[in-house]
Amino acid sequence: xxxxxxxxxxxxxxxxxxxxxxxxxxxxxxxxxxxxxxxxxxxxxxxxxxxxxxxxxxxxxxxxxxxxxxxxxxxxxxxxxxxxxxxxxxxxxxxxxxxxxxxxxxxxxxxxxxxxxxxxxxxxxxxxxxxxxxxxxxxxxxxxxxxxxxxxxxxxxxxxxxxxxxxxxxxxxxxxxxxxxxxxxxxxxxxxxxxxxxxxxxxxxxxxxxxxxxxxxxxxxxxxxxxxxxx
Amino acid sequence: xxxxxxxxxxxxxxxxxxxxxxxxxxxxxxxxxxxxxxxxxxxxxxxxxxxxxxxxxxxxxxxxxxxxxxxxxxxxxxxxxxxxxxxxxxxxxxxxxxxxxxxxxxxxxxxxxxxxxxxxxxxxxxxxxxxxxxxxxxxxxxxxxxxxxxxxxxxxxxxxxxxxxxxxxxxxxxxxxxxxxxxxxxxxxxxxxxxxxxxxxxxxxxxxxxxxxxxxxxxxxxxxxxxxxxx
DNA sequence: CGACCTGTTGAGCCGTTTCAACCGATGTGG
DNA sequence: CCACATCGGTTGAAACGGCTCAACAGGTCG
Numbered sequence: 001x002x003x004x005x006x007x008x009x010x011x012x013x014x015x016x017x018x019x020x021x022x023x024x025x026x027x028x029x030x031x032x033x034x035x036x037x038x039x040x041x042x043x044x045x046x047x048x049x050x051x052x053x054x055x056x057x058x059x060x061x062x063x064x065x066x067x068x069x070x071x072x073x074x075x076x077x078x079x080x081x082x083x084x085x086x087x088x089x090x091x092x093x094x095x096x097x098x099x100x101x102x103x104x105x106x107x108x109x110x111x112x113x114x115x116x117x118x119x120x121x122x123x124x125x126x127x128x129x130x131x132x133x134x135x136x137x138x139x140x141x142x143x144x145x146x147x148x149x150x151x152x153x154x155x156x157x158x159x160x161x162x163x164x165x166x167x168x169x170x171x172x173x174x175x176x177x178x179x180x181x182x183x184x185x186x187x188x189x190x191x192x193x194x195x196x197x198x199x200x201x202x203x204x205x206x207x208x209x210x211x212x213x214x215x216x217x218x219x220x221x222x223x224x225x226x227x228x229x230x231x
Numbered sequence: 232x233x234x235x236x237x238x239x240x241x242x243x244x245x246x247x248x249x250x251x252x253x254x255x256x257x258x259x260x261x262x263x264x265x266x267x268x269x270x271x272x273x274x275x276x277x278x279x280x281x282x283x284x285x286x287x288x289x290x291x292x293x294x295x296x297x298x299x300x301x302x303x304x305x306x307x308x309x310x311x312x313x314x315x316x317x318x319x320x321x322x323x324x325x326x327x328x329x330x331x332x333x334x335x336x337x338x339x340x341x342x343x344x345x346x347x348x349x350x351x352x353x354x355x356x357x358x359x360x361x362x363x364x365x366x367x368x369x370x371x372x373x374x375x376x377x378x379x380x381x382x383x384x385x386x387x388x389x390x391x392x393x394x395x396x397x398x399x400x401x402x403x404x405x406x407x408x409x410x411x412x413x414x415x416x417x418x419x420x421x422x423x424x425x426x427x428x429x430x431x432x433x434x435x436x437x438x439x440x441x442x443x444x445x446x447x448x449x450x451x452x453x454x455x456x457x458x459x460x461x462x
Numbered sequence: 463c464g465a466c467c468t469g470t471t472g473a474g475c476c477g478t479t480t481c482a483a484c485c486g487a488t489g490t491g492g
Numbered sequence: 493c494c495a496c497a498t499c500g501g502t503t504g505a506a507a508c509g510g511c512t513c514a515a516c517a518g519g520t521c522g
Contacts, residue, residue, distance in 0.1 A: 061367070063367060063368065063370070063371045064371075065371065065375065065376075065462055066462070067462070069375045070375070071370055071371040071374045071375045073367035073370045073371065074367065084360065084364070085360070086356070086357050086360060087360065087361075087364070091364040091367055091368060092367060115353065118349035118352065121349065121352055121353055121356055122346065122352055124356060125317070125352055125355060125356045125359065126317050128356065128359045128360055128363060129315065129316070129317060129318065129359055130318075131363060132359060132362060132363050132366065133315070133318070133322040135363065135366050135367065135370065136292070136294060136304035136305065136322055136323055136366065137294065137322060138370065139294075139302055139304045139366065139369065139370060139373055140294045140295075140296070140302040140304065142370055142373035142374040142422065143302045143373040143419075143421070143422025144296065144300045144301070144302045144422060145296075146477080146478095147477075147478070182500070182501090183500070183501060183502095184500085184501095188374075190374070191373065191374025191375060192478080192479090193478075193479055193480080194500095194501080195478090195479075195480085195481095195501095195502080195503085196477090196478060196479075198501060198502055198503080199478095199502080199503080201501095201502095202502070202503085215500075215501070231296055231297070231298070377509080377510090378509075378510065413468075413469090414468075414469060414470095415468085415469095423510075423511095424510075424511060424512085425468095425469080425470095426469095426470080426471085426510085426511075426512085427509090427510055427511075428469095429469060429470055429471080430470080430471080430510095432469095432470095433470070433471085446468075446469070446519095
C-alpha cells in the first residue's frame with residue numbers, strides 16, 4: 001500500500017484518475033516532505049530539479065529584482081502542482097507561507113513519467129491553463145487597479161480560495177477566514193507597500209465593510225460593498 | 232496536399248513534429264483566416280468557440296474592467312497558439328494589432344483531436360508553461376517597476392521578440408525594429424498612461440539611449456544603458 | 463485647406479510611497 | 493517579576509511619481 005492511498009488530495013491533484021499501477025509507479029518516485037513556514041522549497045533561477053504536489057499548507061511563488069523588490073506571482077494551495085516540468089530553470093522561488101506538506105518528485109523522473117502517461121499530462125495542461133487564466137486576471141489588478149480596488153479584489157479572492165480547504169462540496173465563498181499572508185506578503189502580492197495595505201485595511205474596518213479580529217483574521221461584513229470597491 | 236505543407240510556421244507551431252496522417256486530419260479541421268489590424272478574433276467572457284495558430288502578424292490578448300480600463304495580458308506572434316482549449320469561456324479578448332493570418336479550429340474539434348494525440352498536447356503544455364513563465368515575469372514589471380524601468384524592460388523585450396520573425400537561426404536581439412503597438416497599446420501593456428509612455432520615450436531619446444526615426448520605429452543606441460535602466 | 467488622428471508637451475493635482483515615530487503583543491534575561 | 497528588546501503592524505507628515513486635463517504639433521486624407 002502506497003502513501004497515495006491515504007493522500008487527502010488524492011482526488012483533486014493531478015494524480016486523480018490515474019489507474020492503480022500508475023499510482024504505484026508515481027508513488028515510488030515521489031517522496032513526502034514537510035516544509036516549515038518561511039522555508040524555501042525552490043530557488044528562483046536555480047536548475048529546476050524538483051516538482052511537487054501540495055498536500056497541505058500554502059506556498060508562495062515569487063520573483064525578485066536585483067535590488068530586492070519582490071513580487072508574489074502565484075500562490076499554491078493543497079492539490080496544486082508546483083515547479084517547472086520540461087524546463088531547465090525555474091522562473092520563481094517557492095517558499096512556504098504556512099507549515100506545509102508536499103509530495104516531491106525529481107524533475108527528470110517526473111518528466112519521463114509524464115511523457116509516458118498522456119492522462120497525467122492532460123491534467124497538468126488543464127491546471128496550467130487555469131493558472132494562466134488566473135495569472136492574467138491578476139495582471140489586470142497589478143497594472144490597472146487602484147489600492148482600494150486591489151485590496152477589495154484580494155479579499156474577495158481569498159474568500160473564495162480559502163472557502164473549502166476540506167473535501168466537502170463547494171460551499172461558496174467564506175464569510176470569515178484566516179489569511180496565510182503577513183501584511184508584507186499582501187503588499188508583495190498586490191504591488192503595494194506595507195503601509196498602503198495597512199491603511200486600506202484600516203479604512204475598510206472603519207467603514208464597517210470588514211471586521212479584523214486579529215492580524216490575520218478577516219470577516220466580511222458587507223460583501224456587496226467589497227464587490228463594488230473591487231472595480 | 233494540405234495547406235499545412237506550405238505553412239511558414241509549420242516547424243515552429245504546435246503542429247511541428249506531427250506525422251503526416253495527423254497533419255492531414257488537423258488540416259481538414261482547420262481553416263485559414265485573415266484578421267485585419269484592429270479586428271477582434273475572440274471576445275473576453277464569450278464562449279470559447281475557437282482556438283488558433285498565428286501564422287503571420289501580431290495579436291494582443293486583453294482584459295478589461297467594467298469602466299473601460301484595459302490591460303494587455305499577452306501578445307501572440309507567428310507560431311504562437313491562441314484561445315482557451317478545454318475551457319468554457321475565454322478569459323481574454325484577442326485583437327489583431329497588425330494584419331494577421333491565423334489557422335483557426337473549432338474548439339470542440341481541437342479539444343477532441345488533442346486528447347487523442349498526446350504529442351500535440353505535450354507541445355501545447357510546453358508552450359503554456361513557457362507562456363506562464365513569461366506572464367509571471369511581466370507581473371514583476373507591473374507590480375514593482377517604475378515607469379522608466381518598465382519602458383526599458385519593454386524595449387529590451389521587444390528587441391528580442393521581434394528579432395527573428397523569419398525562420399533563420401537565432402540571430403540575437405534586434406538593434407532596430409518596428410513596434411507593433413501604438414502608444415496607447417504600450418501603455419496598456421505596461422500599466423501606464425499614454426502620456427507617461429510618451430515622456431519616457433522622449434527622455435530616452437534625449438539621453439541618446441535610443442533613436443526614434445518614426446512613431447513606431449526604434450533603434451537601440453546604447454543597449455547597456457537600457458539594461459541598466461531595466462532594473 | 464481644414465478635419466482628424468496620433469502623439470507630444472506642459473501645469474497642477476492626487477495617490478502612493480517614503481521616512482519616521484509609535485503601538486501592542488511576545489519573549490527573554492537579569 | 494518586571495525592564496527591555498524584538499517583531500509585526502499602524503499612524504502621521506512630507507515628498508514624489510505618475511495621472512489628469514488641456515493645449516499643441518505633425519501627418520494623412522478628404
